[in-house]
Amino acid sequence: MKDLAGRIVLVTGATRGIGKAIALAFGAEQSRVVITGRTAAALEEVAATLRSTGAEVLAHQCDVTQKPHVESLRQEIEKRFGAVQILVNNAGVAPAADFLEMTDKLWDEVMRVNVNGAYNCCKTFLAPMIDAHWGRIINIASTVARVAYPGIAAYATSKHASLGLTRALAMETARSGVTVNAVCPGYVNTELTRENAQRLAEKRGQSLDQALAMLAASCPQRRLIEPEEVAYVTLMLASDRARGITGQAIQVDGGAVMA
Secondary structure: OHHHOOOEEEEOOOOOHHHHHHHHHHHHOOOEEEEEEOOHHHHHHHHHHHHHOOOEEEEEEOOOOOHHHHHHHHHHHHHHOOOOOEEEEOOOOOOOEOHHHOOHHHHHHHHHHHHHHHHHHHHHHHHHHHHHOOEEEEEEOOHHHOOOOOOEHHHHHHHHHHHHHHHHHHHHOOOOOEEEEEEEEOOEOOHHHHHHHHHHHHHHOOOHHHHHHHHHOOOOOOOOEOHHHHHHHHHHHHOHHHOOOOOOEEEEOOOOOOO
16 A cells, blocks of 8 residues: 555554554554554554664654643654644553443543543544545444443443544544544454453453453354454555545454444
8 A cells, every 4th residue: 555655644552452563554554653652661662663664653652541641742743744644543441340340430441541532632633634635533443333242331332432433523524535434343362352351261260262262253253353454454444545435334353243
């Protein structure tokens, strides 16, 4: 996708898993990549990997739930590269808890990170895209933006909200040259999935491998999705060739959700 070369891309939550894979994929396309996260050491590790491939990268520690942090990030990006052209809202948390057992603190944290974080970034970076008559916002949601499962009420609610934001912004920007889409992965082979599988295993008296196998069996392909597969769809949505795709929720889930 040669049209991504030189594009200024911001990937939030880029220190591991899906976010890291997306950042590396844009780097391979010779985009100018900005990565954010809460942990400086982890950010620098990903930045070093990107630089080793020849990619231009800016690593900036940022808590996207804090609007002043996001504004500071915008200023730093514009000073180094210019206005963000492609925003990938990937930062998120996915704790599991049955609704009646869930604390108010957990609910608030999930909404703060998964919903408010994306809101803060869209609010900060959308206007310059409209002014430039070109931009891409890609929200990394989940299949639980389309369906619900027990034990993850906060997460499912937050991802439904992410899809609602995607569609609302897509309608408002439809004639501006900006597209807004969501990518909805199923269970992905990441540290986060393994952490949740470990909690599931402990709750059910299973081994980690048994819990992972159960998650993999939830999709017709009987496997976990690889982070690079999610990254590829993100690249596709960011390209000029995808200018006719907006307001969509594209599942990368091995056929788990067909609606």
